[in-house]
Amino acid sequence: MPPPSDTPTPILPALPERPSVSYVMPVLNEEGFLESAVRTILAQDYAGEKELVLALGPSRDRSDEIARRLAAEDPRVRLVANPERDIPAGLNRAIAASRHAVVVRVDAHSELTPDYTRRGIGALRREGAANVGGVMRAAGRGAVQRAIARGYNSPFGLGGGAYHGEGAAGPAESAYLGIFRREAIEAVHGYDPTILRGEDWELNLRLRRAGYTVWFESALGVTYWPRASFGDLARQFFATGTWRAVLVRRYGRENPWRFFVPGALVLGIAASLAGLVLLTAGVLPWASGWSLLLAPAACYLLGVVFAVTRIPEQRGLRDHLLTAVALVTMHLSWGSGFLRGILFGGGRVVDRSRV
Template sequence: MTANDRARETAAIGPGVSFVMPVLNERAYLEHAVASVLAQDLDEPAELVLALGPSSDGTTELAERIAAADPRVSIVHNPAAHIPVGLNAAIRASSYPTIVRVDAHSELSPGYARRAIATLRRTGAANVGGIMRADGRTPFQAAVARAYNSPAGLGGGAYHVGAGEGEAESAYLGVMRRDVLDAVGLFDESVRRGEDWELNLRIRQAGHLVWFDPELAVTYWPRESWIRLARQFRATGAWRGELVRRYGRRNGIRFFAPPALALNVALALVVGVLQLTGVLSGLASLIASAVYLPLVAYALLVIVMALLPAKPSDPPRSIRERLWTLAVLPTMHLAWGLGFLTGVVRGAGDTVDASRLGTQNTPLP
């Protein structure tokens, strides 16, 4: 299929947009996320389907009040609480030919849907995504956001740090054609994390385009505590390891950096113990000390990240945010890396993102 064929096919899609949002324990974020969806300026009918998991923080009651107050909002239940299961349930319950995935921890920028749909039709793509612009309202969350928005934090993917418009490996959230989703079989419900990457792989294998548009922006609010961040990244790493087991080299090289760091730390600990106990000495000890060099370089990187702003024009960062950066980056990388190694060796199994369970969040201002 040529680019012109794709564009004609996509342009022929009828009007109507279905926003789908998986929700679990998001009382602090849900109203803002829903408001950003309902405020989208569209010249065609739209709806929002919430895939509601069994929440314990009052999210269920809040979602029901929101749905009762606006006929554009409806609810489907997701008792399994898994994201791809909820997404598929919401897609099946929705009505329109264009599907816009939304996260309850995110907020769409004004004009997001209008531009994304225009890009979808202009390019003939099957899925269009943009920038995930992480933000924080506490020093800890701001430190995590700084890492998310940096190549040193999450590996420099286009939707984290930006790139020119064009074909992409995957798309953050995504504005998708329903006919293509139906053709490739929706989200794989056996993939609990990284489900978007896996779906986009199948979309590309079917001969369709996945497209990155840097003018699209979504605000993302990271986890609010160290333990929740560690749990999130361990689960994400485990599922990336599972995806490596399933798809091998189709996974980008950047995914292997955190497990390499984790292995380097483990090896350095072993060498350190052997040196302290005298098992390694002399020339052998000197040669083995080379294992520390990557860790010294990594420590310098973390310190630079903590001290310097992302851009010269950025406002000064607080001392607490800078101190948190020293903990946030190693936590993200090592938790992800250890999870990855577990996932590669024995599979992800029933690993879930425990940071989403039983949470008590501070409401957004």
């Protein structure tokens, strides 16, 4: 999105060849993933100075103990408290405590490829961008988590953003995680702590509004470990849909049309279910009403069947069924949350699937 005609495009100062880097990570109940994520950050094949700031929320597991041990083992790891527990608040606290010119957002459920920092900073310098992101490649260990990962990696699951696929490098709407110029983050006042999900998209929108470039670099890769159960997936996507609706209420047409589709889907299926009840009860005649009323649900089921046949890396009937359940859980949970957010706002709806 180009800047308004009366707003000059901001020019960022040139980066040195190997600028110092601050990695920032919010942490809450991540004992099963934290150490592995930290190791991939500290092992980056980047010669510049590095630090990692962990913003520790009020975890109920061993996350704080693991973080303290990692900090004791390596002086590049620093700890700050995040009593609010929310992701944007934690990121802001970590950024405020960090020191270097490049800020790299990282996540305990993500593992960076060894060349991630080097390639990302190369793109920052080459494109004069304020933020650079790469491809999110979801992975799973068990059958259910692998099915959920297939949904993440498919346009039939999440779709939309370039970082969910293997598209060409270029200017982007948003970025997964992100490799930021500190000057740009400070110019737009960081993450909005009132946006509890979708904070990345909202920050990148404000960067683009200010005239900065958000860049998708297809050579960057991040492994993401999604939720491992359908119940946790439903909780996550309900919260995500709710806060997407908050962003729609705030920013209106600046949201892409695709964000409205899951909510419309839920309304269509609800209409089909109500129609089925009325037809079965004899309130409506089958001869005249069934085809119109049941069409939304029937079309959706056919769409899911088609999607499952097109998604790769499935073996046997069980994988296909699990993929179908993952897709339906994503769509209906996200859409239900979206309708809740449109009607009532975000309130204190948060993702409790990690708790």
